[in-house]
Amino acid sequence: MEKTKVLIAYGTRYGATKGTAEEIAKILEEEGLEVKVVNLKEENVKDISQFELVIVGSGMKMDMWTSKAKAFLNKFSGELKKKKVALFVSSGGRALMEYKGELDEIDRITKKYLESKASKYGLNPISMNMFGGIWDYNQMGKISRKALDAEKDNFIPAGFKETEPGVYDSRNWDEIREWAKDLAGII
Numbered sequence: 375m376e377k378t379k380v381l382i383a384y385g386t387r388y389g390a391t392k393g394t395a396e397e398i399a400k401i402l403e404e405e406g407l408e409v410k411v412v413n414l415k416e417e418n419v420k421d422i423s424q425f426e427l428v429i430v431g432s433g434m435k436m437d438m439w440t441s442k443a444k445a446f447l448n449k450f451s452g453e454l455k456k457k458k459v460a461l462f463v464s465s466g467g468r469a470l471m472e473y474k475g476e477l478d479e480i481d482r483i484t485k486k487y488l489e490s491k492a493s494k495y496g497l498n499p500i501s502m503n504m505f506g507g508i509w510d511y512n513q514m515g516k517i518s519r520k521a522l523d524a525e526k527d528n529f530i531p532a533g534f535k536e537t538e539p540g541v542y543d544s545r546n547w548d549e550i551r552e553w554a555k556d557l558a559g560i561i
């Protein structure tokens with residue numbers, strides 16, 4: 375029997391979404407699906423007709439998706455409406471908000487990053503999720519680094535891991551793997 379084909383198309387600025395997309399792909403493959411992973415900055419997707427499920431992922435910056443992931447949704451919105459679609463974002467902000475107890479903010483970003491995005495493109499995703507992200511002080515511009523210096527003390531208590539000097543990662547790999555496994559179960 376032919377394997378069900380899945381496309382994971384993602385946009386990333388600092389690399390978190392790449393790692394998350396690759397982990398999702400690994401789990402889906404273990405679950406018997408055929409997965410193509412595309413970094414939208416490196417590859418232009420021309421055709422999505424062969425895929426039964428399309429997963430679109432984006433990193434967040436200043437409340438914005440990457441332009442490549444937005445362009446992908448825009449280009450294929452007609453076709454995506456007729457397919458199974460799942461969305462995910464990488465948010466470095468969520469874990470900090472949880473730590474600070476900013477429940478209204480979490481509610482706001484969940485709506486803005488995922489629900490509004492889906493409805494903007496007329497999509498009814500089978501699943502959506504907001505995963506953690508990375509704050510990479512080595513890759514940030516000078517202004518951002520200065521503005522975000524005060525947050526540094528919050529990362530460890532908020533559950534981030536310092537994976538390299540100056541790189542704080544809030545991704546929960548179990549959460550990511552569980553989501554992928556659930557997804558495989560519902561398509």
Ligand SMILES: Cc1cc2nc3c(=O)[nH]c(=O)nc-3n(C[C@H](O)[C@H](O)[C@H](O)COP(=O)(O)O)c2cc1C
Nearest residue numbers: 386387388389390391433436437465466467507508
């Ligand atoms: C300048 C800057 C702005 C950011 N703005 C947000 C934001 O508005 N909301 C959020 O959840 N995370 C924000 N983050 C954290 C990112 O979501 C995090 O870096 C994530 O890993 C981005 O995904 P990517 O690594 O795939 O690009 C910001 C990070 C930087 C450096």
